[in-house]
Amino acid sequence: MHVKSGDTVVVIAGKDKGKKGKVLRVFPNENRVIVEGVNMLTKHKKAQGPTIPGGIVKMEGAINASNVMYFCEKDKTGVRVGHNLLADGSKVRVCKKCGEVLDK
Ligand SMILES: [Zn+2]
Secondary structure, three states: OOOOOOOEEEEOOOOOOOOEEEEEEEEOOOOEEEEOOOOEEEEEEOOOOOOOOOEEEEEEOOEEHHHEEEEEOOOOEEEOEEEEEOOOOOEEEEEOOOOOEOOO
16 A cells, blocks of 8 residues: 555545545555545434434545555655665655655
8 A cells, every 4th residue: 555544645536536635544455545525425324312313424435545646745746655675674655756755
């Protein structure tokens, strides 16, 4: 996966194209992500008893991870992400455009 939860991404395809948001959840097995404010679904919920009323609940639906790009704060745009191996053997993600290390 090129993104992980907490990343800021921009949507590059679909009905929310151009929207920017924070990744809330990733599903690596399905290659899908949930992005804050993107692919909002409206669910009509039944009351769950006297203390929990029903009503309309809005929530984000998962979208395909290939429809989002990492948003680089430096470039102010969606960028491709590369991986660099550090001297100590750990892997970090880097912006392919400006070279900025994305994992601190
Ligand atoms: Zn960059």
